[in-house]
Amino acid sequence: MKQKYMFWQTSGWVLSLLLVFPILAIFYTAMGESDEVFSHLMSTVMGTYTANTFWLVTGTVVLALAFGLPAAWIMAMCRIPGEKILQWALVLPLAMPGYIIGYIYTDWFDYAGPIQIFLRDFFGWQSTHDYWFPDIRSLGGACLILALVLYPYIYLLARTAFMEQSVTLLQSARLLRCSPWESFRRISLPLARPSIAVAISLVAMETLGDFGTVSYFALNTLTTAVYDTWLGYSNLNAAAKISAIMLLVIFLLISAERFSRRKQKLFQQQSEHGDDVRYQLSGRKKWLAIVWCWGLVGFAFAFPLTQLTYYAWHYFSQSWTAEFQQYSLNSLFVSLVAALFAVVLALIVNFYRRLDGHKYSVVPTRMASLGYAVPGTVLAIGVMIPLTSADHLLNDVARFLDLGRPGLVFSGTMFAIIFAFVVRFAAVAIGSIESSLAKIPPSLDMASKTMGYASTAMLRRVHLPLIRRGCLIAGLLVFIESMKELNAALLLRPFNFETLATYVFNFASDEQLELAALPAILLVFVGLIPLVMVNRSLEQKH
Structure with missing residues (x-):
């Protein structure tokens, strides 16, 4: 046989x-034996590359948690107007490549962008010495852009974990007069920790492997070091050594995620069909939840897509080549x-x-x-x-x-x-x-x-x-x-x-975002297909 x-x-x-x-x-x-290029990198800039990578991953994970966790809990545990639309709209930023959002927000918030021009005209400021404005092309700006694109990983896995939690536990929390915040902190969050750990590892690995955004923001990370070592120095050996370091970091991330939940065994009875233990938000809390969720959709997807659509419409003849x-x-x-x-x-x-x-x-x-x-x-x-x-x-x-x-x-x-x-x-x-x-x-x-x-x-x-x-x-x-x-x-x-993808990257790197808009929109709409499939599968399960 x-x-x-x-x-x-x-x-x-x-x-x-x-x-x-x-x-x-x-x-x-x-x-293999280290050559002069790798030895030079190790003694000069490798420490900076490693530190930038660490802070980029850490900052992106923290911001993605800050964006995704509240949205996941609101969608899973609260009733607000427009929730059926928001359930899938909050996933849409995952279809938007990070470097495209980075180009658009840099165009908006840079010194020569419309935001700062409006502020200078409105307040009568003459130069940067008259006011302070955060630099979008910085480590913090890159963390913000990547978090806007990657928070759906946190949202998807955390929302699924919240929805699968036992109705009995949630009802018991209410009988004990736990507030929504106490219920989240003492019950929902600990039970969802394994799923959140997986989501954090996904965000960290995606951030570690990002090249388009950090390259445009002129951040020296391990990813750009691999690119520059190969194409700049034509040294495959040194690039392989840096790549091996990145693989070891990824292995540590995966191992840490699995080690953190090695002894966790959660046995929960999922919510039965028809059971609705969600909180009915009203007043200021309702509007705060609506503004938070729709704000994420707007800043991470709707506003950039609108800008791309505007460019694609007005520069269609130059783009359709x-x-x-x-x-x-x-x-x-x-x-x-x-x-x-x-x-x-x-x-x-x-x-x-x-x-x-x-x-x-x-x-x-x-x-x-x-x-x-x-x-x-x-x-x-x-x-x-x-x-x-x-x-x-x-x-x-x-x-x-x-x-x-x-x-x-x-x-x-x-x-x-x-x-x-x-x-x-x-x-x-x-x-x-x-x-x-x-x-x-x-x-x-x-x-x-x-x-x-x-x-x-x-x-x-x-x-x-x-x-x-x-x-x-x-x-x-x-x-x-x-x-x-x-x-x-x-x-x-x-x-x-x-x-x-390379066509869009080349145009945007040359500050010609108008000509990159049409192919970028095509990439975005192609990326929407799996998100629709994922959302439909979630709706069928719950």
């Missing part, structure tokens, strides 16, 4: 090893191919796990999912190391066989971007297909074997029709994430090749 599954076993392990190989390549390269259409097709192609390969890989590793049933059969799925925790800039280094070696080997073999020099077949073509996207987002496809396969009863597998179906026929005629929706969702999610990915695309794109 084991021989029948040899294809799935071999394929699952080989594919998962290919996906984890870039991560291993980073550590292998980093263990052959380059924009070509780069849109580029993004469409690489994202579709990456989604296709990610779905096929997810099917193989998940189906092998279902067929084998051995405790080690889960290893390929976990190995193939590791790339999702790796920032795009770091992953680009890991992808480039083995692909460059593969190109050298291919050219050496071709020269030995007198076949000429093929050139950079792997590292200098779209293959590098597609491979990076598959490594980065395969976990999304694996998770979606894994949940779909788990809903198929094992009795169908037994019936298929009784009817004489081989494993391939079983997958084609039994499982695929049943998990078709899960496969479509998996492919859609990988496609959308690939369309939005900036960091890996910036470092791995071939010459004269742009995606929509």
Whole structure:
């Protein structure tokens, strides 16, 4: 019986090893001898890079908690006007790339922006010596921008945790005359701590991997250090060492999150259908809650989108160019191919796990999912190391066989971007297909074997029709994430090749936000698709 599954076993392990190989390549390269560039960075600016990264992550997490936790508790535990709209509107900022909001708010709040111009005209101020205004292009400004984009992680997970808490506990708190604040502090918040810890780790990892925002704000972090070391100094070894440091930081974040809840076991009875123990807010509290929630939606999504729409409308003729259409097709192609390969890989590793049933059969799925925790800039280094070696080997073999020099077949073509996207987002496809396969009863597998179906026929005629929706969702999610990915695309794109994300970044970096508005809106609306799906799933569960 084991021989029948040899294809799935071999394929699952080989594919998962290919996906984890870039991560291993980073550590292998980093263990080499230090060169002058890395030694110079360590003795001069690495301390500043590390400190900036620490304070950026800390500030963003604190602000994201301050934004997301109150909104989550209000939506889960209170009744306010317009709550059905707010439930999904508060998730919308997740579709807005952080660097786009950073460009817009810098344009508004800079010295030459409309806000400061209005203040100077209104109060008669002549120069910066006459008044003080916070500098948006600073560490604090970057924390604020990233928190506006990333607080939905806190909101989503905390709101779900609040909604799943026991009705009995909440009713008991009311019988004991606990105020809403005491109920939140003494019951809701401790019970939701595991979900909040997961959300904090997600915000921290997203902040650690951000490049577009910190680059525009001229902040030197570990991510910009990787970018500058590779492209500025052309030193892959030093970039790999910095990347290894970032991977260790991410490992510590994940380990700390799991360690913090290692002994927590929460057994709660979820709210029954029809039970509504939410607080009815009135007066000043009601208006404060409304202003808080709608203010988050406005500042993090509605106002920036309005500005982008204004620019796109007035500069449509300059934006709708052959380059924009070509780069849109580029993004469409690489994202579709990456989604296709990610779905096929997810099917193989998940189906092998279902067929084998051995405790080690889960290893390929976990190995193939590791790339999702790796920032795009770091992953680009890991992808480039083995692909460059593969190109050298291919050219050496071709020269030995007198076949000429093929050139950079792997590292200098779209293959590098597609491979990076598959490594980065395969976990999304694996998770979606894994949940779909788990809903198929094992009795169908037994019936298929009784009817004489081989494993391939079983997958084609039994499982695929049943998990078709899960496969479509998996492919859609990988496609959308690939369309939005900036960091890996910036470092791995071939010459004269742009995606929509790099196209927007280049225009905005050159202070031409008007021409970047149309492709930015396209990226935003593409990013809204998974958010709608997530919100619909939450509504179905509750």
